[in-house]
Amino acid sequence: MGFELNAKIPSGPIEEQWDKCRFEMKLVSPANRRKFSVIVVGSGLAGGAGAASLGELGYNVKCFCYQDSPRRAHSIAAQGGINAAKNYQNDGDSVFRLFYDTVKGGDFRSREANVYRLAQVSLNIIDQCVAQGVPFAREYGGTLANRSFGGAQVSRTFYARGQTGQQLLLGAYQALQRQVAQGQVQMFPRHEMLDLVVVNGRARGIVTRNMITGQFEAHLADAVVLATGGYGNVFYLSTNAKGCNTTAIWRAYKRGAGFANPCFTQIHPTCIPVSGEYQSKLTLMSESLRNDGRIWVPKKPGDKRPPNEIPEEERDYYLERIYPSFGNLAPRDVSSRAAKRVCDEGRGVGPSGNGVYLDFSDAIRRLGRRTIEERYGNLFEMYERITGENPYEVPMRIYPASHYTMGGLWVDYKLMSTIPGLFVAGEANFSDHGANRLGASALMQGLADGYFILPYTIGDYLASEHPEREPVSKDAPEVKEALDRVAGITRRLLEVNGKHSPDYFHRELGKIMWEYCGMSRNEAGLKRALELLPELKERFWKEVKVPGENEMLNQTLEKAGRVADFLELGELMCLDALERDESCGAHFREEHQTEDGEAVRDDENFSHVAVWEYKGDGERPQLHKEPLVFEYVKPTVRSYK
Amino acid sequence: MRIILHIWRQKDANSPGKMVRYEVPDVNEHMSFLEMLDVLNERLIEQGEDPVTFDHDCREGICGACGFVINGIPHGPQPSTTVCQLHMRHFKDGDELYLEPWRAKAFPVIKDLMVDRSAFDRIISAGGFISVPTGSAPDGNAIPVPKEKADLAMDAAQCIGCGACVAACPNASAMLFTGAKISHLALLPQGQPERRDRALKMVAQMNAEAFGACTNIAECEAVCPKDIKIENIARMFRDFISASVLKRAG
Ligand SMILES: Cc1cc2nc3c(=O)[nH]c(=O)nc-3n(C[C@H](O)[C@H](O)[C@H](O)COP(=O)(O)OP(=O)(O)OC[C@H]3O[C@@H](n4cnc5c(N)ncnc54)[C@H](O)[C@@H]3O)c2cc1C
Ligand code: FES
Numbered sequence: 097m098g099f100e101l102n103a104k105i106p107s108g109p110i111e112e113q114w115d116k117c118r119f120e121m122k123l124v125s126p127a128n129r130r131k132f133s134v135i136v137v138g139s140g141l142a143g144g145a146g147a148a149s150l151g152e153l154g155y156n157v158k159c160f161c162y163q164d165s166p167r168r169a170h171s172i173a174a175q176g177g178i179n180a181a182k183n184y185q186n187d188g189d190s191v192f193r194l195f196y197d198t199v200k201g202g203d204f205r206s207r208e209a210n211v212y213r214l215a216q217v218s219l220n221i222i223d224q225c226v227a228q229g230v231p232f233a234r235e236y237g238g239t240l241a242n243r244s245f246g247g248a249q250v251s252r253t254f255y256a257r258g259q260t261g262q263q264l265l266l267g268a269y270q271a272l273q274r275q276v277a278q279g280q281v282q283m284f285p286r287h288e289m290l291d292l293v294v295v296n297g298r299a300r301g302i303v304t305r306n307m308i309t310g311q312f313e314a315h316l317a318d319a320v321v322l323a324t325g326g327y328g329n330v331f332y333l334s335t336n337a338k339g340c341n342t343t344a345i346w347r348a349y350k351r352g353a354g355f356a357n358p359c360f361t362q363i364h365p366t367c368i369p370v371s372g373e374y375q376s377k378l379t380l381m382s383e384s385l386r387n388d389g390r391i392w393v394p395k396k397p398g399d400k401r402p403p404n405e406i407p408e409e410e411r412d413y414y415l416e417r418i419y420p421s422f423g424n425l426a427p428r429d430v431s432s433r434a435a436k437r438v439c440d441e442g443r444g445v446g447p448s449g450n451g452v453y454l455d456f457s458d459a460i461r462r463l464g465r466r467t468i469e470e471r472y473g474n475l476f477e478m479y480e481r482i483t484g485e486n487p488y489e490v491p492m493r494i495y496p497a498s499h500y501t502m503g504g505l506w507v508d509y510k511l512m513s514t515i516p517g518l519f520v521a522g523e524a525n526f527s528d529h530g531a532n533r534l535g536a537s538a539l540m541q542g543l544a545d546g547y548f549i550l551p552y553t554i555g556d557y558l559a560s561e562h563p564e565r566e567p568v569s570k571d572a573p574e575v576k577e578a579l580d581r582v583a584g585i586t587r588r589l590l591e592v593n594g595k596h597s598p599d600y601f602h603r604e605l606g607k608i609m610w611e612y613c614g615m616s617r618n619e620a621g622l623k624r625a626l627e628l629l630p631e632l633k634e635r636f637w638k639e640v641k642v643p644g645e646n647e648m649l650n651q652t653l654e655k656a657g658r659v660a661d662f663l664e665l666g667e668l669m670c671l672d673a674l675e676r677d678e679s680c681g682a683h684f685r686e687e688h689q690t691e692d693g694e695a696v697r698d699d700e701n702f703s704h705v706a707v708w709e710y711k712g713d714g715e716r717p718q719l720h721k722e723p724l725v726f727e728y729v730k731p732t733v734r735s736y737k
Numbered sequence: 738m739r740i741i742l743h744i745w746r747q748k749d750a751n752s753p754g755k756m757v758r759y760e761v762p763d764v765n766e767h768m769s770f771l772e773m774l775d776v777l778n779e780r781l782i783e784q785g786e787d788p789v790t791f792d793h794d795c796r797e798g799i800c801g802a803c804g805f806v807i808n809g810i811p812h813g814p815q816p817s818t819t820v821c822q823l824h825m826r827h828f829k830d831g832d833e834l835y836l837e838p839w840r841a842k843a844f845p846v847i848k849d850l851m852v853d854r855s856a857f858d859r860i861i862s863a864g865g866f867i868s869v870p871t872g873s874a875p876d877g878n879a880i881p882v883p884k885e886k887a888d889l890a891m892d893a894a895q896c897i898g899c900g901a902c903v904a905a906c907p908n909a910s911a912m913l914f915t916g917a918k919i920s921h922l923a924l925l926p927q928g929q930p931e932r933r934d935r936a937l938k939m940v941a942q943m944n945a946e947a948f949g950a951c952t953n954i955a956e957c958e959a960v961c962p963k964d965i966k967i968e969n970i971a972r973m974f975r976d977f978i979s980a981s982v983l984k985r986a987g
Contacts, residue, residue: 110860150873152870162853163794163800164802164853165855167858167861170800172801184878213784223768226880228869229890229922229925231894232887237876238882240878270865273865274862274866276858276862283858337795337800338794372768374765379796417977481822482822539856548871595780598781642782648748652782656913
């Protein structure tokens with residue numbers, strides 16, 4: 097056991113690295129491709145795009161998702177848009193500028209070479225999506241429209257109303273279904289990956305559970321791709337879909353894949369607040385609302401008057417007060433923390449006290465209701481549908497919520513994990529976003545990985561490593577062991593026969609994570625969480641109740657397995673957050689802040705990717721470090737005052 | 738408030754099903770409909786009973802996973818709203834609600850309120866795409882698209898594939914779904930080269946899947962949570978008929 101990190105960054109000037117790498121990579125000839133098989137777990141932007149592109153090249157692809165159709169992957173829910181350095185607006189955008197903004201936005205905790213490539217490839221993504229028929233917003237002249245988004249001074253965001261993710265995913269899904277029709281991709285919906293098969297140190301397959309029949313199956317291949325999305329549901333309440341999970345990457349971690357920066361999780365400032373204990377998920381309200389809405393809370397703690405009865409001079413427009421130059425448009429991490437601070441002071445609004453007002457009355461007075469309706473009509477409707485309140489008359493209530501995870505499985509420049517033959521794409525890898533992701537960059541990264549990086553780098557792996565020369569049979573001991581292990585976990589879950597549903601434990605986990613490893617963290621809290629989490633895990637395995645059996649459609653069993661993995665991941669996140677004794681991006685350690693509460697980085701000691709290696713149940717995982725070198729963008733202090 | 742539910746329970750595809758009565762005594766008006774079912778399910782789990790199975794994922798009205806019939810109406814009484822976005826404030830204390838899965842031959846029940854909608858995926862596979870392999874695209878702005886066309890295409894492309902249209906139709910027709918995809922691509926310049934072929938193949942697949950025909954009842958439009966218009970069916974017919982004629986003419 098044990099791995100060494102080698103990011104395999106090509107040498108030479110940054111703008112030539114990807115070309116150079118592509119030239120040096122080995123190719124599989126078209127006639128030989130059909131001799132290789134690739135498993136892609138996930139059908140979101142990363143997995144869907146990857147599976148379709150690999151199929152087009154002629155590889156035999158098997159693609160898996162837990163939903164009933166690949167079209168329902170959570171990428172579908174992305175609202176705002178996708179970035180690309182097209183410079184169609186002639187406002188001075190360039191590949192270098194997108195690269196620069198992304199590295200800076202990530203607070204200097206990402207790998208320069210990867211980010212540069214991402215910015216380069218962004219150009220091809222838009223072309224590809226347009227050609228597929230993605231109905232992007234257009235100007236009257238018929239050209240593509242753009243909007244601006246947080247963290248950038250140029251308009252480089254392409255969008256399809258408030259449903260950009262949906263339209264991009266349908267584009268990838270259509271390409272995927274075309275390959276399904278041609279027999280190049282075999283689709284396995286309602287199949288959940290529960291383990292990775294590693295033979296002679298290489299990833300050679302997966303074990304899945306058929307979610308309708310409960311049957312465990314081993315699927316073997318020459319390479320495996322995980323594109324299984326983010327783990328934001330570790331907080332229980334998040335903007336992720338109910339099924340989003342960490343199971344695939346967590347079980348790969350336990351098979352030897354390094355887990356990078358698990359504590360880098362993004363909290364989005366504008367979500368609809370929790371309304372009660374029964375709450376099952378949180379809904380994002382697009383960041384764009386902050387362009388016209390003003391955020392405030394009462395000056396007095398415990399002021400329970402309705403908002404319209406609180407006079408102007410008794411309101412605290414705290415973002416405008418603290419960050420006069422950015423005001424209500426301060427970046428996500430900064431705004432989220434400010435909201436938490438005022439609520440902690442007892443000035444939060446709404447029944448739970450965990451909310452702040454986002455008030456449009458000034459904008460309505462200034463611009464008229466019509467204009468506001470045109471700009472945000474659909475969002476206002478969605479808000480009213482969920483809360484029953486009319487935001488034209490009563491200010492919206494918003495609160496931060498878990499939204500995105502920058503951490504994930506570590507990958508090298510070719511998107512390969514520390515297990516040869518295991519590739520990781522999209523939100524599931526530790527990605528190009530460092531310690532904080534900018535808006536509209538996740539869709540870009542997922543599609544870059546899937547359409548334009550994996551198809552080359554997997555070919556290179558197959559042509560240089562020749563996994564096909566060591567065929568693996570379904571009877572191999574490694575396959576049997578993986579199947580037995582999965583069956584064992586399932587049996588244990590069913591046998592506990594305790595008293596609480598898996599959701600009960602998931603909620604408890606969420607409370608601990610939100611309290612101690614959420615928007616702000618400190619040593620004492622993280623240590624406390626590291627005591628509470630093992631206790632909760634122990635209780636889970638003694639008290640969870642899963643009715644029914646394995647050989648049937650059993651949603652409680654599915655959920656129980658995911659919660660078991662989240663419980664373990666939570667511990668690793670807290671450990672990572674404790675170990676990273678600095679503040680950077682979304683990771684805010686209270687010990688490291690300026691007098692007015694801004695994050696203080698420690699480049700001397702923490703300019704690295706923290707990569708954790710699993711060492712066995714109950715053992716402390718081993719920390720490896722990939723040093724980060726900044727040759728093109730010099731680390732500076734982010735300031736939004 | 739107290740809500741009485743009669744829910745279709747069916748163990749698996751091959752077992753007979755029946756309506757079972759449940760009571761949820763402590764429903765909060767701010768709950769979503771699915772959150773109310775979560776509360777019921779949690780109680781069933783703790784009692785060791787099999788919870789009610791239903792499909793759901795995003796709970797934001799966009800993934801299209803959720804959907805069942807409430808008192809005869811797919812996705813329930815609130816217009817333009819998926820069942821995951823339907824909230825309990827639209828019901829009142831003591832309401833009695835009947836929940837059933839989509840009923841259509843082409844959507845066999847898998848369990849309880851969950852059905853198999855893979856027929857939709859096969860319709861897309863038959864031709865609901867533009868054949869443009871990765872890497873072969875021209876510059877994005879090389880293909881101008883008039884704004885009105887782009888907007889119309891987007892209206893059609895908003896379909897979430899939930900299947901409510903089929904469930905609402907007395908003929909269990911999938912023409913709104915198929916028409917929406919055909920329109921989306923036919924309205925765009927990129928979709929022209931395969932336009933005829935696409936209409937022929939998708940319609941053929943739709944017919945092969947045991948969906949019924951359209952008799953202009955427009956129930957589909959009435960229940961569609963994304964306001965997809967039946968004009969899309971008209972566009973589909975136009976493309977299908979002209980493609981058929983041209984094909985016969987050789
Ligand atoms: C509400 C919301 C709004 C957003 N808005 C934006 C935006 O405007 N712009 C932007 O750039 N980003 C946005 N994001 C982020 C972005 O949408 C995601 O990061 C991105 O879509 C993730 O894509 P993915 O392909 O990595 O994963 P996903 O789309 O989550 O796909 C994961 C896939 O893996 C499968 N899977 C997962 N686990 C298993 C398993 N164990 N076995 C089998 N299959 C499995 C799933 O079935 C699914 O097919 C938003 C995110 C949210 C939640
Ligand atoms: S759960 Fe996604 S649309 Fe209802």
